[in-house]
Amino acid sequence: MGESDLKGRGGGVRTITDLARLAGVSPGTVSRALAGKSLVNAKTREKIEKLAREHGFRPNQMASGLRRQKTGVIGVAIPLGHDVRQQISDTFFMTLLGLLADELTDRGYDLMLRRVVPLSDEDWLDRFIGSGMIDGVIVIGQSDQFDRIEDVADGYLPMVVWGNHSEGQRHCVVGTDNRLGGRMAAERLIASGARNLAFLGDTAPIEFAARYAGALDVAERMGVLLRVLPTHLAPDQLGDEIAAHLSTHAGAIDGIFAATDTIAAACLAELHKRGVAVPGSVRIVGFDDLPIANQTVPPLTTIRQDIHAGARGLVDLLLRRLAGEETESLVLPPQLKIRATA
Amino acid sequence: MGESDLKGRGGGVRTITDLARLAGVSPGTVSRALAGKSLVNAKTREKIEKLAREHGFRPNQMASGLRRQKTGVIGVAIPLGHDVRQQISDTFFMTLLGLLADELTDRGYDLMLRRVVPLSDEDWLDRFIGSGMIDGVIVIGQSDQFDRIEDVADGYLPMVVWGNHSEGQRHCVVGTDNRLGGRMAAERLIASGARNLAFLGDTAPIEFAARYAGALDVAERMGVLLRVLPTHLAPDQLGDEIAAHLSTHAGAIDGIFAATDTIAAACLAELHKRGVAVPGSVRIVGFDDLPIANQTVPPLTTIRQDIHAGARGLVDLLLRRLAGEETESLVLPPQLKIRATA
C-alpha cells in the first residue's frame, strides 16, 4: 500500500520509456524483452518482465499498431440492408458472432464490431477497411450489398464474408448451400404429405432467395404449388404478419417452409393459438437449427446449418488471407434434422 | 477506369501528407480541413475535401488515436466465469450486445468485443483497459469477478457494468433489481396456487443469487418450501439436467422459478414431453422476457428486464463518465409479465 496503491494501472509507469528508465536500459531493449525476442539477455529480460509485472505495465496498442502497421484486430461488419428496424437482432447472426469472438480470441485477435446501415452510408466497407484499425474484415451477411462487396474484393485480400455463394463471384464466402437446403426442406414437406406449400419469409436477402429457389426447384419438379408469404425478421412485427397470412390462407396451405427457425417458431405458436394441428393439418420445416428448434412444441424439423464449422471456416480463411493466400470459398452442406413438425 | 481503378482504396494517397502534396498545402492544413475546424479557409477546405473524396482517403485511426490519446472505441468485455463451456452463448447477453452496438454506433463510437476467461487470465480487465485501444469499457455480467471489478473501479472512471447492484459497491452498475424480480416471481407462483417451489438454475452468478434470494424472501414469509435445482446455461447440458431434476422430484414440485427464460423454455419442453400439465400441475415463471417467452406453448409468464433501457443506460452513463462525471448506478425495475404458465 502507501504510494503504491496506484499499482496495476498507471502507477507512473505508462510508457516503455518509463520502464526503461526504471530498468536502467534503453527503450529499445525493453521493447525487445517484452516482445520475447531472443536477442535480449535472459537476465535483462527477467528484470524487465518483473518490473513490468510489478507496475502493471501494458504497451500501448495504438502506438504498436501504428509502427508495425498491424493491429491484431479483426473487424466484423453486420450490414443491415433491408430490415427497416435497424438493429442487430437476428439470433443466427448473433450466435455466429459469439462463436467468431471465441474463435478469434483463441487465435489471439481482437474483434471490432460494427453495425452498418448501407442506406445512410454507402461507403461503409471502404471506411471500415481504410480506417487503419483492423487487419482484416469479416462481413456477416451479404444483405443487399453483394455488389459493393464484390467491388471491394478485387483490391482487398483479407476479407471473408458469411453468406450465399453464387457462381463466379469474386469475394470469398463461407456459408451453407442454401439452395440445396431449400430443396431438402421442400422434399421433406412433400414426403410428409404436404401438397400446398408456402415459403414464409422475405425473399430479398440473397440467402433467403436461394432457399426459396431450392424449394421452388422441387415444387416445380413435383408439380406442386409454392406461394411466398413475406415477413420481416423483427420479432414484434413477425407475429402479426404471420397471423395475417394464416388468416388469408387458412386451409389452403398444408406445408410451410420458414426462412428461419425464428420465423418457424413464431408460426408454430400462431398455429397453436388457432388450434391447427402440426404436423397433422400443416407441416413445417425451419432453417438454422437454433437451440429454440429443440424447444418448440412439437419440436421443429429443420435444415441445420453447421454454425460452428462456419465460424471456424470464416476465421481460418481470413487468417490464411492475412498471410497472403488466395483462398477459395467454403460451401457447407446443410443437413435435414427431422424432429416432429414434418 | 484506366489508371484510376485503384480509386477508392489506396490509389497512392494513403497519408495526409500525400493529400497535402496534391492539394499544395501542408499536412497540418489538411488535418484541420478534414476535421472540420473553422480555422481553415472555405475554398481550401473544399478543395481538400474534394481531393479526399476522389481518392477515397481515410485518415489512419491508429495514428489519430495515438496523437489524440483517444480512440473512439468502447470496449465490451464478457467475462465467462463459471460456465465450463467457455463460449459466449447466453441469449440475453447477446441481445444486450446487439443493442449496445446499435446505441454506441448512434453515438459515434466503435465497439471492441472481448471474450474473457478469468480463470486462465486473471488480469483481463487491466489488460483491456491498459491496452490503449479503448476509451472506456462496458462489462457485460459480473460473473464471479465482482471483486476484481471493484478493485479496478477505484482507479478508472470510464467503466460501467451490467449486473447486480449490491449495497455499498463502488463500481457503477446498470441492471435490473433482481431481488425484487425474484420476489415478484415467487409471489406470482404462490398466487397461482403453487406450494412447493423450486429455483431452477445456478445460484453462483451474483444476479441469479439475487433472484433466488428474492424468491426465498417470499417463500420464508409465506412458509413455503423453496428448493434449488442447479443447472448450467449451455443449451446442450440444460435439457438433460432438467430431465434429471424432474425425474427426481416428480410430483413434489408444483411451482418453478427459472433463472432465465431459456431455462424456463427448456423446462417447459421437458414437462410437455412428460405430459405434465402447465400451469395445471406445475406453474412456471421465467426471467428476462426474451422473444422466446412469447412463443413457448403455453406462452411463458416471466419477469421482464427492460433490456433496451439497460443498453441505453449503459451507454449513457459511460459517456457521462468519459466526460468526467461520477455517475450513480442505475437499477431498473423488473416487471411481471403474465402470460399463461403461472
Next chain:
DNA sequence: GAAGAATCTGCAAACGTTTGCAATTTACAC
C-alpha cells in the same frame, strides 16, 4: 592476453496524425 566471433544493447528514425506557436497573408480603417 589478444584477435575474432558471437551476443547484447543503444541510437535514432520511422509509423501518420494533431496542434501550439509563429509566420504569413489578407482585410480594413485611416
Next chain:
DNA sequence: GTGTAAATTGCAAACGTTTGCAGATTCTTC
C-alpha cells in the same frame, strides 16, 4: 500608402512503439 487586426497557413514537436544499424560487451580459442 501605412498600420493594425484578423484570418489562414506552415513548422515542428509531440503521441509510444518497433527495428535496422552500429557500437559495445562478452565469450572463444589459440
